[in-house]
Amino acid sequence: MSFAVCLAFLWWMLANRGSAQLLDVNCAAVSTHSGDLSFNSTWMALVVLPNKTCSxxxxxxxxxxTSASCIFKQGNAIVRLGQLNSDKEHGISDEYRIEEYQVHSSYIHSFYDENxxxxxxxxLELQNEVLYKANIRSICIWLNETEVDxxxxxSFNTARWVIDEESTQPRVLTSKIRHFTRSRCQSAFKIHLRSSHICAGYEKNIKCPGIGxxxxxxxxxxxxxYTLFGIQSYGDFRTCLYTDVTSYIDWILGIVLSVDVIVPKNSHAQDS
Incomplete structure (x- = not known):
């Protein structure tokens, strides 16, 4: 980490003493329930752009x-949060409805290469802070890379947004995905993979979850x-390429903790 990030991180650890290994000490535990309702993937975000959506x-x-390829050369974005993992939609309190947030600024990694x-x-920095509820809570990011090799x-878990005819709201579908060697993705996509890439996929002809x-x-x-490892960058059927989030901890901290020395806003931010 840079000196600026280290200083900001030290301050942050003192302010969050006892849980400083996590980016957000209030991130999601595995089981989330509210009465007879069950919530899953409470961190899932639907990114709505002028001509597409991604996760x-x-x-x-x-x-x-999210992935840079999701928002690259795009306009204003809206983020939707909150999904209900239940067949009960009628009579449910508005407390558990999907909520929309305007995006204030978007930060694309300065070395992003679309080729x-x-x-x-x-x-994506939201215009307002999110109010955590049973159906809306962040996923955990570990700041100590040795803890999450x-x-x-x-194998890992994945999640995707789906909309079916029987539901009035989009829901999240989760599945297991196998961890492949990077050479498998290199062969499939004909590109040189970095150490910050994760190759994963399915033995059957199953479609990758989707960008972001x-x-x-x-x-x-x-x-x-629930701990985040990657964000999908590319994929079609069976073989899916992810960006390894654990390789970008200092970059994430630099933005979340507003350390402008490591992340100058005039070069990394795209104000909406």
Whole structure:
């Protein structure tokens, strides 16, 4: 980390003593219930752009993480949060409805390369802070990379937005996905992969979740916490390419903690 980020991080640790290994100490535990309702993937964000939609994940009360390819050369964005993992839609309190947030600023990694999908990562700063509820809560990001070694896991979880005829609201569909060697993605996509790439996919002919969709797993930290590992950069059927979020911890901290030395807003931000 740069000196500026280290100073900001030290201040942040003192302010969040006891839980400083997590970007957001209030991030989502594995089981989230409210009465007879069950909530899943409470961090899932639907990024609505002028001519397309893509996915993202809430990582902080005012920040969404997604892929740079999602928002690159796009206009104003709206983020929708909050999904109900239940067949009951009628008679449900408005407390659990989907909420919309305007995007104040978007931050694309300065080394993003659309030709080889390098550094395909972006952050969206919301105009207002998110009010956490049973159906809206951030996913965890571990700040200590040694605690979440991506290479040690043979499988992950993924999530995608789906809209079906039987539901009046979009819902999130989760699934398991296998961790492949990077050479498999290199062969499939004919590009040179970086150490900050994760290759994953399916043995069957299953479609990849979609641009900006999260790659995650539950990790125990006093209790089981949903932990973010990657954001989908590219993929079609069977083979999916992700940006390894754990490789960009200092970049994320630089923006979330407003350390302009490491992330100059005039070069990284696209104000909406």
């Amino acid at each position: 993202g994940a809430l990582i902080h009360k005012q920040f969404i993480i 080889n999908m390098g550094h395909d990562i972006a952050l 991506t290479q040690m896991y043979t 969709s999260p790659l995650y797993k539950s990790i125990r930290y006093n209790k089981e916490l």
